[in-house]
Amino acid sequence: MLMHKGTVPLETPRLALRRFRPEDTPSVYRNWASDPQVTRYMRWSPHQSVQETGQVVESWVKHYSQPSFYLWLIELRETGTPIGALEATITSENDACAELGYCLGRYWWGGGLMSEAVAVAIRFLFQEVGLNRIEACHSVRNPASGRVMEKCGMTFEGMARQKYYSPTEGFQDCRTYAILRGDWTEYLQISQQFHTQN
Template sequence: MKHLGTVTLETPRLILRKYTLEDSESMFRNWANDDEVSRFLTWPTHKSVQDSREIISMWINEYNNEKSYMWCIELKEVHEPIGGISVVHLSEEISSAEIGYSIGKAYWHQGITSEALSAIMDFLFNQVGVNRIEAKHDSNNPNSGKVMMSCGLKYEGTRLMADRNNSGICDVVLYGLIARDYTPTI
């Protein structure tokens, strides 16, 4: 793999970029403070803008590492962050990246997350040179799986009672794709 870190990517509706401390209020307001958004995620709902500021500050420090891939999803139309997408696990051994994402409820069911994921997949396969991209979701959150499938990830199985998130212990649905089978969706 040729690590490039979090570079700015652009799609028709989005700018995928590094977070800045100025994004703290938008992050808190648009998605991180919403229990419904974080219901199936592993990080706790933010209780204050300071919570968002602290996590963004930590991420900013991680941008010095070229193996760090954490994008703020900025919707061009509103000129502010509406979600995030990142490589949550990177394996050098098998050249794979696991992707995780969250987006504000006001932006659900508009194809925005699929647009972001497609851009990230294209970047990781074609510029970083990963061989495998994978993602997973709680079986009670099938809409997340629809995003994965719309971007070409293939269902690989369900692990029963295999993870814990804000809803408790859950079944995990796994999706993956290897480079030789990748066809861009954007």
């Protein structure tokens, strides 16, 4: 049985992961939600107004009352700037499995920040929630996302044809990755460089 904790604060040397708040709306809109380059391979279209972003953020905030809802805003610890989002969707309670999804503002690409966020989330989901398997996938057209998965100890498991639909790019062939709780020792070796104890 999973031990759900909800979206609790997490930290890495450079990042703080926390719940979204309504007052984050302007930064979310400006820093990534309205950017077509960020949303290009997502399942959602770039937001057309800050009001649209506000409605989405409000819906997320309401879901935080559910212990099995895991959605973090990622911010820089030094400045408090919101730079992205990370979600873990529980795909099976019985099988103790979840799928990760994430996005990062374009200005912060290439600096290893998303790897930090994903690594600390994986640690939390295995150690605190009790998951056995964590999955993720990325469009074959977006290999940078796959590098994040690999840096966090996830193993490539194969291709999934037309796995999801992107409003911008259409149906996407994907590379799928996963990490198991049984990979714990190897995972710790990878993740130690990213996280600090909470």
